[in-house]
Amino acid sequence: MSLPTGSIPFRENAAQAIRNEALRAAMRNATGVFAVKRADAVSAVPLEEWRDKASETRLQVLDHLADYVDRFAKSAVRAGATVHRAKDAETAREIVACLLKDHGIQKAVKSKSMISEEIHLNDYLEKQGVTVVETDLGEYIIQIAREHPSHIIVPAIHKDRRQVGKLFAEKLGCAYTEDPAALTKIARAKLRQEFLSAEAGISGANFAVADSGSLVIFTNEGNGRMCTTLPRLHIAVTSIEKIIPSVADLPKFIRLLPRSATGQVVTTYLSMITGTRKAGEATGAKDLHIVLLDNGRSSIVAGEYREMLKCIRCGACLNACPVYQTVGGHAYGSTYPGPMGIILTVLLEGMERAHTLLDATTLCGACADVCPVKVPLPRLLRRLREQRTEMGLTPTMERQGMAGFGMAAKSPTLFGAGQQAARLLWPLARKIGVKGTLARMPIPAEQPFRRRIS
Amino acid sequence: MTQDAAIDLFVENAEKAGARVVRVSSAHELNEVLSGMLEGATAVYSPGVTPTEKGLAIPPDRSTEDYVNASACVEEVSAAVAETGSLVCSSQGGKPVQAGLLPGHHIAIVAAEHVYEDLDRFFAALGDAPPTNITLETGPSRTADIELTLTIGVHGPDRLSIIVV
Numbered sequence: 001m002s003l004p005t006g007s008i009p010f011r012e013n014a015a016q017a018i019r020n021e022a023l024r025a026a027m028r029n030a031t032g033v034f035a036v037k038r039a040d041a042v043s044a045v046p047l048e049e050w051r052d053k054a055s056e057t058r059l060q061v062l063d064h065l066a067d068y069v070d071r072f073a074k075s076a077v078r079a080g081a082t083v084h085r086a087k088d089a090e091t092a093r094e095i096v097a098c099l100l101k102d103h104g105i106q107k108a109v110k111s112k113s114m115i116s117e118e119i120h121l122n123d124y125l126e127k128q129g130v131t132v133v134e135t136d137l138g139e140y141i142i143q144i145a146r147e148h149p150s151h152i153i154v155p156a157i158h159k160d161r162r163q164v165g166k167l168f169a170e171k172l173g174c175a176y177t178e179d180p181a182a183l184t185k186i187a188r189a190k191l192r193q194e195f196l197s198a199e200a201g202i203s204g205a206n207f208a209v210a211d212s213g214s215l216v217i218f219t220n221e222g223n224g225r226m227c228t229t230l231p232r233l234h235i236a237v238t239s240i241e242k243i244i245p246s247v248a249d250l251p252k253f254i255r256l257l258p259r260s261a262t263g264q265v266v267t268t269y270l271s272m273i274t275g276t277r278k279a280g281e282a283t284g285a286k287d288l289h290i291v292l293l294d295n296g297r298s299s300i301v302a303g304e305y306r307e308m309l310k311c312i313r314c315g316a317c318l319n320a321c322p323v324y325q326t327v328g329g330h331a332y333g334s335t336y337p338g339p340m341g342i343i344l345t346v347l348l349e350g351m352e353r354a355h356t357l358l359d360a361t362t363l364c365g366a367c368a369d370v371c372p373v374k375v376p377l378p379r380l381l382r383r384l385r386e387q388r389t390e391m392g393l394t395p396t397m398e399r400q401g402m403a404g405f406g407m408a409a410k411s412p413t414l415f416g417a418g419q420q421a422a423r424l425l426w427p428l429a430r431k432i433g434v435k436g437t438l439a440r441m442p443i444p445a446e447q448p449f450r451r452r453i454s
Numbered sequence: 455m456t457q458d459a460a461i462d463l464f465v466e467n468a469e470k471a472g473a474r475v476v477r478v479s480s481a482h483e484l485n486e487v488l489s490g491m492l493e494g495a496t497a498v499y500s501p502g503v504t505p506t507e508k509g510l511a512i513p514p515d516r517s518t519e520d521y522v523n524a525s526a527c528v529e530e531v532s533a534a535v536a537e538t539g540s541l542v543c544s545s546q547g548g549k550p551v552q553a554g555l556l557p558g559h560h561i562a563i564v565a566a567e568h569v570y571e572d573l574d575r576f577f578a579a580l581g582d583a584p585p586t587n588i589t590l591e592t593g594p595s596r597t598a599d600i601e602l603t604l605t606i607g608v609h610g611p612d613r614l615s616i617i618v619v
Binding site for chain 2: 026029030033034075079135136137138141154155156157159160161164180181183184185187188191192195196209211212214220221222223225226228229230246247248250251254255262265266267268269270271272273274275276277278280281282283284
C-alpha cells in the first residue's frame with residue numbers, strides 16, 4: 001500500500017500503540033470510568049429532549065453563522081472587549097503574538113484550550129520568545145513532558161501515576177511520589193506563583209454568547225477563573241462556531257456538556273466573562289482581546305459536513321469509540337482524536353493528509369448514541385469514506401478486494417467457487433506459512449452456511 | 455416548587471458536590487456558626503460591603519485586606535442555584551470574584567431568598583447584560599487529571615462552606 005506523501009501514518013501508529021501495554025491499561029481504565037460516569041449522569045434526566053433542543057439551537061446558529069459572528073462581535077465590543085477576526089491559524093497566532101509584544105509581555109498563563117492546540121499557539125509563541133505556562137493540571141503534565149494532549153478533556157489520560165511521578169521528579173526537581181494528591185499539591189504551589197505574577201492570561205471559550213458578548217469557560221480546577229481574573233490582559237482565542245444565541249440558551253448546554261464529558265452535573269467553576277473591568281469593579285482584565293478563528297469553518301458550514309460544527313467538544317464520542325479505547329489519542333497524529341477528531345481533521349487539514357484516519361472507525365455507531373448535540377458522526381464518516389474512494393485514495397488492496405467481492409457477490413456460481421477455492425487453498429496457505437492478516441483469518445467451514453440451511 | 459423546597463434541593467446538591475452547608479435563622483446564630491468555621495484560620499479576608507456581612511464577628515486581630523495571602527475568605531455571594539448546588543459569585547458591586555478562589559477555605563453566605571430553583575430561572579433573571587464576571591462555583595476545586603483519581607483543591611479552595619441565612 002502506498003500513501004500519498006505527508007498523510008498521517010495511522011496504521012503504523014496504531015500498530016505501535018496496540019503493543020504498548022501501559023497505554024492500553026491506562027486507556028481501558030479511563031474510558032471505562034468515563035462511560036460509567038456518563039451513563040449514571042444521564043440516567044435520570046430527559047436526555048432525548050435535551051439533545052433535541054441543544055441540537056436545534058446549534059443548527060439555528062449554523063444556519064446564520066455569519067450573522068451570529070457579527071452579533072457576537074458587536075456585543076463584545078459594547079462590553080469593552082476588542083474583537084479580532086482571524087481567517088486562519090497563522091493569522092490567529094500572529095494576532096496573539098503581536099498583542100503580547102505590544103503590551104511588552106514575555107510570560108503568560110494559559111487555561112486549557114483545544115483551539116490553541118489547533119493553531120499550535122504555544123510553539124509559535126515560544127519561538128517569539130514568550131513563555132506560556134499551561135495551568136490545567138493535565139495540560140501542565142503534557143507541557144513539561146513536551147507532548148501533545150491525547151484527549152480533548154483529559155489531556156494526560158495516557159499517563160499513569162508512576163509516569164507523572166517520574167516526570168515531576170525529573171523536571172521539577174521534587175522528591176518522587178506517585179500519590180495523585182501529593183503531585184497535585186506540587187503543581188498547585190508551582191502554578192500559584194505563576195498566576196500571581198502573570199501579566200497576561202490566555203484562554204479559549206466553551207461558548208460565546210451572541211447577545212451579551214460573553215465568553216463562557218468550564219473548569220474544575222479553578223485555573224480558568226484565575227487566568228481570566230488575575231492578569232491585566234486577557235486574550236481569548238475561540239472559533240466562530242462556539243457561538244450560541246443568548247444567555248437564556250446557556251442552561252441547555254450547561255446541562256449537557258459536563259454530563260457528557262465527565263459525568264458531572266456541572267463543573268466546579270463556570271465562568272462567564274463579559275467585557276472588561278468597569279468603574280467600581282475589582283475583577284476582570286483591564287484589556288480583553290477576543291480572537292475569533294475561522295480556519296475553514298465558513299466553508300464547512302456551507303457544505304455537506306456542516307453538522308460537524310454542532311460539536312461542543314465534550315469528548316463523549318472518544319470515550320465510546322472502540323478504536324480510540326484501544327489505540328489512544330496520539331495514534332491519530334492530529335489535534336482532535338476519536339470520531340469527531342477524524343471528521344474535523346479531514347475537514348480542516350484536507351483529505352490528502354488525513355484520509356488514513358478514515359480507517360480508524362468501525363462505523364459501529366456508539367459515538368452517535370452518546371453525542372449530546374446529535375452530530376450524525378457515522379453518516380459523516382461513511383460519506384467521507386465514499387469521498388475518499390471517489391478521490392482514488394482508498395488503499396489499492398481494499399479497492400481491488402472490494403471490486404472482486406462485489407463481482408462475486410452478484411453471482412452465486414462465482415461466490416460458491418470462491419468459497420470452494422478458499423477451502424482448498426487454506427491448508428496450502430498454512431503449509432507455506434502465511435503471515436499477517438491472512439494468518440489471523442478464520443478457517444473456512446467445511447460446509448458453507450447457506451448450504452447448511454438450504 | 456416552593457422557596458423552601460428550592461432551598462432544601464440547594465442544600466442537598468451543594469453537599470453532594472462536596473460543600474459543607476449550614477442553615478441559620480438569626481444574626482446571632484450566623485456569628486456562632488461562623489466563629490466555629492473560622493477556628494484555625496490565620497488570616498481572614500472579608501469584603502464587608504453588604505448588610506449581612508457588616509454584622510459579622512470577624513476576629514479583628516485575624517482580619518486582613520490581602521486576599522492573596524488569606525487562609526479564609528468570608529463573603530456574601532449574590533445568589534445560588536438549587537438544580538446544580540452552585541453559588542453565584544458576581545463582580546457586581548465591586549467584589550473581587552477571585553478572592554473566593556485564592557484562600558484555602560471559602561466561606562460563602564447566601565440569603566435564602568436568593569436561591570433560584572434552576573438554571574433557566576437564574577439565567578433568565580441575569581439577562582443579556584451581565585456584570586463583567588459571573589462565576590458559578592459548585593463544590594471545592596478538583597481535578598482527576600492523574601488516572602482519573604479525584605483530588606480536591608487544585609488551584610482553588612480545598613474547603614467550601616456555605617451558610618444559608
